[in-house]
Amino acid sequence: MEADRVVAAIERYVFQSGEEIESRRDWPDAVVFHAGRHYYSSRLADWLIGWESWVEYAVQVVVSRTFADNDAYTYGLLFAHGGDVLFLNDVATMRELGRRLDVDLDPLAYAELLSELYSVKPIDEPVVLPNAATTLHRAGELVRDVNAFAADYPWVDAALVAVPAVRREDGAVVLEFFSCHYYITGLRALDVLRWRVSGGGGRPASWEREYVAERLEHI
Template sequence: MDWDRVVAALEQRVLAPGEEVEDRRDWPEASTFMVGDYGYEARPADWLISQAPWVDAAVRVVADRFMDNFAITYGLLFAGDQVLFLNEPATIRELGRRLGADVEPIAYAELLAELYSGPHIDEQTVLPFAATGAHRAGVLVRDPAAFAAEYEWVDPALVAAPAVRAAATGVELEFCSVRYFLTETKSAVDVLQWTVVGGGGRPASWSRRYLAERVERAYRVG
């Protein structure tokens, strides 16, 4: 992995003027460094889109403030000379032009689920906050049975497996996502349902609604 290129992309898209990368350490599988009060960790992402032939590398970067619900996830795709910053809604909408062609619908759903399941997704740059640096900011529900096993305090009837259908000019995709977060004394989840339309050269558009909000567990984990 070319960590210099990853850090350069973050300096261009994420860091504010005057912020400096300090105490950087690189390994083949990760790069870590500090920026102010945040500890950054960059690793190759296990997203499905990383398997696409046109993607040279997919990188997940977590900026951890070491406070509850204050670990920010950033997503980068490297393709030739291009760097796609997935926290920009404009970028991920453009990526949706390729749905059903060289972007698999479930791979696209996975990106939206992780990076766009938070409450605020209308900014120029979306900041998805995870419960801790060890948690994902959002997760795609692939299998309702697996969802029921992991989130046993949530009604499993709320969710369904992803569904992909041909649309008039591209692809229509429906799926569910879950966002896990910590409260003062407990942990909780939001469950969302998404409808995405894109492909056929048309930028993706989406709508989402909450199936459940702040469903608290009886005790806190994390």
């Protein structure tokens, strides 16, 4: 991970107007700094897409702008071999990325990105701003295993979800999966979403999603 390259991308895509870096610290796999009262933490992401041959590395940026619950925002940056940087919160960029489905992009890797960065309301703006409960939580999560989901969220009926499914339909890759978004309402709360994504075969991705359940709360 090249710290200066990562910081330049954050300044370009994530910074708010007037922000300037203060008290920066670099590690081999992370860069953290303050910009005014905002705290930025950028680390090598553990996303599946980081294993694709054309990807140099992926970075997850978490920005804490207040000490309030649900006010930690996640951004995704993808650094490709050759110098290109993809801003994954940009809807048009994510749709174009979907052209690579089942060519040089694992469908589950794509589902993982949508789950983490697009499981919030709304996602119809040019740039999606996914918020997490705290800086220690993900903004969204792909449901990979029903038993693991039940263990993580025991107050939620696991029958609501299923494992991801991938198939081909009319020359495109069709991906169906579930994601969830954890947040705090005073209690612990979870939204569960069902997705249908189509892309690949030279086509940008399109997606539909619906809320299977909203604000499932637990003490």
